[in-house]
Amino acid sequence: MLDFSRLRLLIGNKRYSSWSQRGWLAAKLSGLPFEEDVLPMRLEGFEDAKAKGRLPAGQVPVLFVGDVMVWDSQAILETLGEREPARFWPADPRARALARCVVAEMHAGFADLRRTLPTIYGPKLPTPDLPGAVRSQIARIEHLWALCRAQATPHGPFLFGPFSAADCFYAPVVTRFDAYGVTVSPETRAYMDAVLAHDWVRQWYADAAAEEWRIDDYEPKP
Ligand SMILES: N[C@@H](CCC(=O)N[C@@H](CS)C(=O)NCC(=O)O)C(=O)O
Structure with missing residues (x-):
């Protein structure tokens, strides 16, 4: 136990x-x-x-x-x-299988995206030139989010309705897209706005803003 x-x-x-x-x-x-x-x-x-x-x-x-x-x-x-x-995974077995797939795909993949748009919580940055591999990964993520939303319950604006395991894994992608002003579809934007308005995500940004540590390598280059 x-x-x-x-x-x-x-x-x-x-x-x-x-x-x-x-x-x-x-x-x-x-x-x-x-x-x-x-x-x-x-x-x-x-x-x-x-x-x-x-x-x-x-x-x-x-x-x-x-x-x-x-x-x-x-x-x-x-x-x-x-x-x-019940808090983490959709009740419906098909939706649950999809949720596990999208979590696993995030955990194992999207390396180009992560390299090109490094994580930073706070500043809004210019959109860098996005190589083809990154554009493909962004398209793949938008496709995955649309698949999830198609299986979502009506009980919330998140990937499967209420905030769940899949959102834990994609919130840091939302924040990246937002920080770097990545152009996305209106449906993707609606999902992003829901994540960015979520209390826990707002708390994370507030805590990040209160930190004093700065790592030069991780800060945006002028
Ligand atoms: N596969 C790991 C990745 C964890 C990871 O990369 N963590 C980074 C921070 S986001 C880290 O600890 N880096 C340590 C360092 O750079 O010294 C996971 O899913 O937890």
Whole structure:
């Protein structure tokens, strides 16, 4: 048995860490109380956590469920989702299979997009030149979101209706599209606006804005 009464989430800087945001949104979605430790990347606390074995893959996020370590965003989603399946996954088995596919595709893919539009929560940036591979990945994501919306319940504006596991994984894509002013369809924009207006996403931006750490390599170049 896992002790879900003792949850501690280790994450990176909210300004820069999209994988942390996925784990954190999953923790919020669980509805369970959790403690969060922000370990600023490239600074002593992060290195110290690595040295002490608290970041087994050298990366964030890591969720401690009691004394059990879960060290990857998708594993965190699955672990919390086992405890609260109705909050995480659609009730309909076809929609649920699709939700698992889109989460897995996000976790495993879209490397060109992630490289070309690096995560940053706060500034609005000019749209860079988008290579063909990135444009294809954006089109693929818009297609996936449309597939999900076609199977969504009427109970909400998110991928499957209410905010769920799939939204935890695509919120950091929404925020990227928004930060870099990526041109999208009106349906995509409506989904993005719903995500950006969600309380947890707004809280993430507010927390990111309050951070003082800056990593030059991750800041936009003039
Ligand atoms: N596959 C991992 C990826 C985690 C990841 O890349 N985390 C980045 C932050 S967003 C990290 O910890 N980087 C550590 C570093 O750059 O030192 C997951 O899904 O959790």
